[in-house]
Amino acid sequence: MAGAHKFDQVEYYKPEDLLTVDYRPPETGWMDTPVDFRPGTWLYPGKPKYLEYLGLPNPRQWSPTDENWKLPENWKEIILAGIKERLGKYRSFKIFMDICVRCGACADKCHFYIGGGDPKNMPVLRAELLRSVYRNDFTIAGKILGRLAGGRELTVPVIKEWFYYFFQCTECRRCSVFCPYGIDTAEITMIGRELLNLLGLNVNWVIEPVANCFRTGNHLGIQPHGLKDTLDFFADDIEEVTGIRVKIPMNQKGADILFVTPSGDFLADPGTYTCMGYMMLFHEIGLNYTWSTYASDGGNFGLFTSHEMMKRLNAKIYAEAKRLGVKWIMGGECGHMWRVMHQYMDTMNGPADFLEVPTSPITGTRFEHARSTKMIHIVEFTADLIKHGKLKLDPSQNDLLKVTFHDSCNPARAMGILEEPRYVIRNVCNHFHEMPENTIREKTFCCGGGAGLGTDENMEMRLRGGLPRGNAVRHVQQKHGVNRLLAMCAIDRATLTTVCDYWAPGVKVAGIHELVANALVMKGQKERTINLRMEPINEVDEQPICEVEE
Amino acid sequence: MGLVSFKPAIPKGLHWFFFLHLTLVATLLAYFPFSKLMHMGGVFLSPTRNLANNNRMVRHVNPWNAPVKVHTYEEYEDDFRDKMKAAGIPVEKE
Numbered sequence: 001m002a003g004a005h006k007f008d009q010v011e012y013y014k015p016e017d018l019l020t021v022d023y024r025p026p027e028t029g030w031m032d033t034p035v036d037f038r039p040g041t042w043l044y045p046g047k048p049k050y051l052e053y054l055g056l057p058n059p060r061q062w063s064p065t066d067e068n069w070k071l072p073e074n075w076k077e078i079i080l081a082g083i084k085e086r087l088g089k090y091r092s093f094k095i096f097m098d099i100c101v102r103c104g105a106c107a108d109k110c111h112f113y114i115g116g117g118d119p120k121n122m123p124v125l126r127a128e129l130l131r132s133v134y135r136n137d138f139t140i141a142g143k144i145l146g147r148l149a150g151g152r153e154l155t156v157p158v159i160k161e162w163f164y165y166f167f168q169c170t171e172c173r174r175c176s177v178f179c180p181y182g183i184d185t186a187e188i189t190m191i192g193r194e195l196l197n198l199l200g201l202n203v204n205w206v207i208e209p210v211a212n213c214f215r216t217g218n219h220l221g222i223q224p225h226g227l228k229d230t231l232d233f234f235a236d237d238i239e240e241v242t243g244i245r246v247k248i249p250m251n252q253k254g255a256d257i258l259f260v261t262p263s264g265d266f267l268a269d270p271g272t273y274t275c276m277g278y279m280m281l282f283h284e285i286g287l288n289y290t291w292s293t294y295a296s297d298g299g300n301f302g303l304f305t306s307h308e309m310m311k312r313l314n315a316k317i318y319a320e321a322k323r324l325g326v327k328w329i330m331g332g333e334c335g336h337m338w339r340v341m342h343q344y345m346d347t348m349n350g351p352a353d354f355l356e357v358p359t360s361p362i363t364g365t366r367f368e369h370a371r372s373t374k375m376i377h378i379v380e381f382t383a384d385l386i387k388h389g390k391l392k393l394d395p396s397q398n399d400l401l402k403v404t405f406h407d408s409c410n411p412a413r414a415m416g417i418l419e420e421p422r423y424v425i426r427n428v429c430n431h432f433h434e435m436p437e438n439t440i441r442e443k444t445f446c447c448g449g450g451a452g453l454g455t456d457e458n459m460e461m462r463l464r465g466g467l468p469r470g471n472a473v474r475h476v477q478q479k480h481g482v483n484r485l486l487a488m489c490a491i492d493r494a495t496l497t498t499v500c501d502y503w504a505p506g507v508k509v510a511g512i513h514e515l516v517a518n519a520l521v522m523k524g525q526k527e528r529t530i531n532l533r534m535e536p537i538n539e540v541d542e543q544p545i546c547e548v549e550e
Numbered sequence: 551m552g553l554v555s556f557k558p559a560i561p562k563g564l565h566w567f568f569f570l571h572l573t574l575v576a577t578l579l580a581y582f583p584f585s586k587l588m589h590m591g592g593v594f595l596s597p598t599r600n601l602a603n604n605n606r607m608v609r610h611v612n613p614w615n616a617p618v619k620v621h622t623y624e625e626y627e628d629d630f631r632d633k634m635k636a637a638g639i640p641v642e643k644e
Contacts, residue, residue, distance in 0.1 A: 055619070089614065092597045099592030181589070182598035214621050215629070224630050225637035250639050293639060294626050308618050315620040323623055347610050373606040416603060 007040035008456040010502055013463055021117040021464075030125060031132070031152050035161045037064050040460030043167055043453065046207035051200060053211045054309070058200025064163060069156070071199050076154055080137055082195045087138065092187045097134045099181050100127065106175035106185070111446050112168055115464030120165050123175035123185040129161055130192050163201050166192040168461055170453055171304070171336075172409035172446035189451075194306040202305060206452035209301045213313050218263035218297035224250075227293050230266045234276045241534070243526030246283040248291065251324065255290035256361060258321045261332025262299040264490030265511075271493045273532040274333055274511025278378065281513065284522050285362050285390065289330070295320035298337040299490065304452040311348040314340055318349050321374075328358040329375040333511050335410040335450065335489030338377065342415045346373045363388040377411070379488060382516060383420040386427045392521040397528060397537050398429035401484040401515070404476045405434070406469065406496065407444035408489035418442070421488055421512055428512075428519040433480040439472040447487075449495030462495060463502055470503025477504050485509050 006012045026033050042064055051059035060070050072078065087094045106123040108114060113121040120126060128150075135142035136151030145151070152158065171186035196202065209219035216223055222230065231248045239245050249255060259282070265275040282289055295316045302309035321329050331341055346352065355374035358367040365384045367376045385391050405425055411417045418441050425432055439445050448465025449458075476482040485500060485507050487493055493509050500507040518531045531537050582588070593599060627634070627641055634641050 091595075095592060095595050095597065099589045099596065101586040101589045176598060181592050182596040184598050217626065223633055224639050225633045228637045228639060251634075253640070293630075293634070294623050308616070312618045312620050315618070316623070319620075319623060341606075343605050346605065347612050348615065351609055368607070369604075370606040372609045375606070414603075 005039065005457070008459055010459060010463070010498060012040075013460060013502075015502070018115070018460075018463055018467065021115065023117045025119045030119060030128075031147070034157055035164045037164065038460075039457075041168070041458065042164060043203035043205055043455055043458050046200075046202040046204045050204070050207045050211040051202075054207070054214060056200065056202075056207075057198060060200065064160070069160070069201070071156070071159070075159070075199050078198050079133075079154060079159070079195055082198050083134065083138065086191055086194070087134075090187070090191065092184065093191050096127065096183045096188055097131055097138075100124065100131065100183055101181075102128075103180065105178045105180060106183075109175045109178050111170075111172070111174070111448055111465045111468045112461065115448075115467035116461065120161070121168060123169075123179075126165050126169060127183070127185055127188045129158070129165055130188060130195075133158065159196070159199070159201070162192055163196055166196065167203055167453065170409070170446045170448065170450035170465065172450055173413045174409070174443065174446065177413065177442055186451075190303075190307075193304065197306050203452060203455075205455040205458075206301050206304045210305055210309060210313065213297055213299075213301065216296070217292075217294045217316060218266075219299055219301060220263045220267050220297075222263060222266060222296065224293035224296075227266065227291070227296055231275075231279070231291065234272065234279060237532065237534075238276050238280055241530055241532060242280070242522055242528065244280075244283065244522055244524060246279050248279070249289060250291050251293055252290035253324050255288050255324060256327050257287065257289040258295065258317075258324060258326040258329045259289050259291055259332070260295055260298040260317060260329060260337075262334035262337050262490035263297040264299065264334075264494060265332060268494060270497070270508070270510050270514065270533075271490050273514040273517075274493070276532050277511065277513030277515075277517035278332060280517040280520060280522065281382065281391075284520060285385065287361065290324060290326070292320045292324065298331050298341065299334055300337060300340045301452055303336055303340055307344075310340060310344060314345055315349050317341075317345065317375075318352055321352070322354050327356045329355070330358075330378055330381060331375055332378050333488035333490070333513060335408040335491055337410075338417075339410040339414045341373065341375055345375070360384055362390050377415075377417060377420070379417060379420045379424055379512060382513070383423045386424060391516075393428055393516075393519045394521050395428055395430050395519050397519050397531070398515050399431070400537065401429055402431040402433065402480060402482045403429050403484045403486055403515070404473065404480075404482045405432070405440070406447070406473075406485055406487040406492060407440050407442075408487055408492050409444060409446055409450060411488060412444050413442050416442075421486075424512055424516065425486060428515045431480075433476050433482055435472040435476050439468065445469040445472065447489075447492045447495045447499060449498075450491050454491055454495045462498065466495070466499030467503060469496070470499045473500055473507055474504040477507055483507055486512055486515065488512050 048059035062070050110123050132152040133154045141149040142151035166189050169189040171189050173186045176184040212221035213219045235246050265271040300313045302313040352374045357371045358376045370376045445468040448462045496509045
């Protein structure tokens, strides 16, 4: 199954081919157009061993291109009962099924539709895939009039269509910003994926990390000693750059703060530089914090599986905070992790009455907006430090970078963190240029690889979905010479690297705290000549002359 | 008003066009309850519209918050105790 195919490779796709998007709908009506599993546009299914480990239904070998998906015999009953149960549980689902008037305000807001032209990637039609079944079996008009009332019978091809299109939605919620009713397609996709999971239909790029996360505490399956080694390597690099050896507190009881970050920061560049940034910042301000090997990932691919799975993976955060006896929790730069922490954690696994309202030990600021969850975002923490003048920063150390900022879907749209990152960025670099107004803040475009879709076998959809964002990056690249895209999300840092290399070559991706750390003037540091990427921080002259500019 | 109370009184000397117009108005009135415009009420019901985004400030209680199977710290430590000790990471049970 694994192994390189040509459609896994970026080079297989020619930009001129992807740019000629055909927006004409197919000849046949949408209900009569069967789904086409074209390589490069769908994800490999979950391997049975992971489903078994997690106790999920119907583990088996199968492929979406198979005629027979080996569904359980009573699959139809399972789905209909599943829909009924969720209609009772989720007001959002019930209302979103009922109120859509199909006005089409959302239609051209989806990055997959913009870059792909498939009408079923219009959020309205994506929801309609499920809504048509709802009408047929759960509304009076649909029961009597059937297709005339927009209903259709639940059949195996419908399930196949769900699988294809609910795993072509990144749950970014851009469409919901434009919907006059506030219909949130992400919620519909989430329910759709929950229903598919009842039949054992899920994708390996989600379910393998979920299984890892359940066992080792993080999606990458890093075991405790491995995490320690990783952070030690980072400390080595930091020492090389700054001459300072930072301490790495692990599973320390009695620390003030538990720090939780997405595990993507441990594994792959450029996230690793951001992780080094956290470590340098905490060292410099003398924060009494701890990492945890058990709560070693704030990210939660359970969100892309089911509400139940999200709760199962999230439980470790409060449990570990309680065990270690910390006062409050701080979270790193991650996207969907913050959707879970902000929107669900307190409700699912709270109340966190054993913690205190987060208060910065450096500035004394009480973070009242997190008084129930007891967890704040590191960008909020850093912005507060800068505001109170507690950090010595030299933005000129980032002078080679011309920076733009990509609002990650979840922090921007789910949490509303829009100003803090910009405040921090303006204080740590001298060249900051915004992308066009309709592509940032709450209208930000998705990276094209969120919600568990950022894998290589899905490359065509990732490149297509990344087109709107890539296009905006290219715009500021041409206009202002931007060469660095900042994002506070681990998935962004991974997938936007591909997107930028393809649509705006020359622009590299970085986290905010990488730049913070580069600009941070640390006590007792040696003269900084290289940044965390081991690149020179000033222009290298052809003939090196000792010429120091103030 | 006669129309609404189902006792229409027809004045004399009206143009035929008025009757056509009246029929269409009455049809629209009769159709309105089944039309998409009735979905307008949904604006006030939509949770993304009528709930404040204050989840970290205030605890929202879920009445059916069902218990789930989790991997506890004790189980985790049982899985990795030797490796944790070898790496110098503190453990609960020696």
